[in-house]
Amino acid sequence: xxTKTISTETDSGAGAAKTGASSRWFRxxxxxxxxxxxxxxxxxxxxxxxxxxxxxxxxxxxxxxxxPTAQAADAPQRPIAEGIANVLAAHPGERALSIGIDPxxxxxxxxVVTAAAAETxxxxxxxxxxxxxxxxxxxxxxxxxxxxxxxxxxxxxxxLGPLGEVIGALIALLVFLSLLSGxxxxxxxxxxxxxxVLRRGRGARLLxxxxxxxxxxxxxxxxxxxxxxxxxxGFSTVAIMVWQATELGAMRAQAGRMAPVDALRPPADADRxxxxxxxxxxxxxxxxSLIFPxxxxxxxxxxxxxxxxxxxxxxxxxTAAIVDAGSGELTTYAxxxxxxxxxxxxxxxxxxxxxxxxLKLLWTACTWLTLFITANGAWLWWDRRRRRAAKAPLEGVxx
Amino acid sequence: MSGRRTLWWVAARALIGAGGIVxxxxxxxxxxxxxLFLLAASPLLHGWWRWQRSRP
Numbered sequence: 382x383x384t385k386t387i388s389t390e391t392d393s394g395a396g397a398a399k400t401g402a403s404s405r406w407f408r409x410x411x412x413x414x415x416x417x418x419x420x421x422x423x424x425x426x427x428x429x430x431x432x433x434x435x436x437x438x439x440x441x442x443x444x445x446x447x448x449p450t451a452q453a454a455d456a457p458q459r460p461i462a463e464g465i466a467n468v469l470a471a472h473p474g475e476r477a478l479s480i481g482i483d484p485x486x487x488x489x490x491x492x493v494v495t496a497a498a499a500e501t502x503x504x505x506x507x508x509x510x511x512x513x514x515x516x517x518x519x520x521x522x523x524x525x526x527x528x529x530x531x532x533x534x535x536x537x538x539x540x541l542g543p544l545g546e547v548i549g550a551l552i553a554l555l556v557f558l559s560l561l562s563g564x565x566x567x568x569x570x571x572x573x574x575x576x577x578v579l580r581r582g583r584g585a586r587l588l589x590x591x592x593x594x595x596x597x598x599x600x601x602x603x604x605x606x607x608x609x610x611x612x613x614x615g616f617s618t619v620a621i622m623v624w625q626a627t628e629l630g631a632m633r634a635q636a637g638r639m640a641p642v643d644a645l646r647p648p649a650d651a652d653r654x655x656x657x658x659x660x661x662x663x664x665x666x667x668x669x670s671l672i673f674p675x676x677x678x679x680x681x682x683x684x685x686x687x688x689x690x691x692x693x694x695x696x697x698x699x700t701a702a703i704v705d706a707g708s709g710e711l712t713t714y715a716x717x718x719x720x721x722x723x724x725x726x727x728x729x730x731x732x733x734x735x736x737x738x739x740l741k742l743l744w745t746a747c748t749w750l751t752l753f754i755t756a757n758g759a760w761l762w763w764d765r766r767r768r769r770a771a772k773a774p775l776e777g778v779x780x
Numbered sequence: 781m782s783g784r785r786t787l788w789w790v791a792a793r794a795l796i797g798a799g800g801i802v803x804x805x806x807x808x809x810x811x812x813x814x815x816l817f818l819l820a821a822s823p824l825l826h827g828w829w830r831w832q833r834s835r836p
């Protein structure tokens with residue numbers, strides 16, 4: 382790579398040497414910025430477009446009625462076990478894998494995740510819903526067949542399962558390297574062109590370069606947050622597998638020495654397990670999920686009950702209560718390991734769905750601006766190649 | 781403003797924006813949430829202001 386190339390890219394012209402644009406460090410970062418960006422361009426465009434829709438997944442899901450509404454959200458509730466029993470009675474041959482309660486977004490609605498009676502994983506699960514006040518089934522949903530479910534599978538897994546998640550992490554890593562190297566490349570530029578100055582009327586290339594640098598500097602902080610959290614989310618399945626092999630594995634080994642329970646009809650029902658977990662709960666934590674015995678997230682003998690706080694960061698982080706499904710007594714009450722906490726907190730920071738509509742609009746604006754500089758960066762590279770190709774035959778002609 | 785100072789300012793603004801984004805997750809509702817949102821949006825708002833000033 383020549384100094385001439387760098388001068389063209391940064392448009393620092395004669396000032397390049399003065400500002401450090403000819404140093405080996407600068408050239409390495411320019412190379413890194415160019416190629417990490419170009420490799421990531423097409424998948425990143427797909428991520429930006431699908432991500433824009435996913436920012437509004439709550440609104441879209443509500444509008445399309447994926448989760449039914451309870452008739453009387455404030456009415457006294459029937460026992461949760463009754464709601465589960467009624468859902469299973471309507472679907473013979475199925476078992477409950479887990480239940481979910483979300484009083485904030487879906488008041489009065491009980492989510493029952495079911496699958497064929499022999500299933501222990503959530504791979505072929507169906508979401509069914511019951512009204513907490515009447516304990517009667519009120520509908521069902523297949524997340525893979527919804528718009529947001531389809532886009533999430535594209536965005537998070539590229540339709541490739543856990544392998545797709547790791548590919549997503551690799552794309553995030555490329556973008557992260559592009560951002561950091563972009564900052565190094567930006568340094569000599571900003572010493573000559575003040576922040577926010579757009580050189581209009583001096584050709585499309587200079588204007589696009591100024592826009593690229595200007596917008597890149599604006600969205601840098603947001604883009605760093607989204608790429609770092611995207612990288613972490615790429616390892617969510619791996620992290621869960623590590624947790625299953627270590628902490629849950631140890632509990633399973635312990636439970637293996639005890640008599641297993643009938644996972645389809647545990648002696649202690651869901652309400653007893655919830656009561657046992659709530660008796661130990663601190664800081665007003667509430668049960669958000671209960672996983673039945675003998676699944677990939679529980680032991681053959683125990684319920685796994687997840688409790689979340691009511692505000693701030695505690696609303697996102699869960700505490701797991703392991704409850705004996707035979708006796709209904711609490712066995713363990715533990716926080717998730719740090720690596721799982723990091724991944725759990727990455728999700729809201731990646732999708733920007735924790736600050737209401739204003740934050741979602743900010744996320745959308747930053748996504749679209751990033752989309753623009755990704756495309757215009759690719760155009761700048763293509764335009765430079767085109768110009769050099771056009772110039773090359775002329776350089777061979779003797780004066 | 782010198783180039784070096786401008787560069788530090790770009791990095792600081794990115795950190796302020798990222799700090800606002802992370803802070804909003806930690807704080808729940810109220811005035812603090814609004815102020816943190818302003819911090820999160822500050823790089824964009826500053827960019828908008830500079831862009832308006834640079835328009836012919």
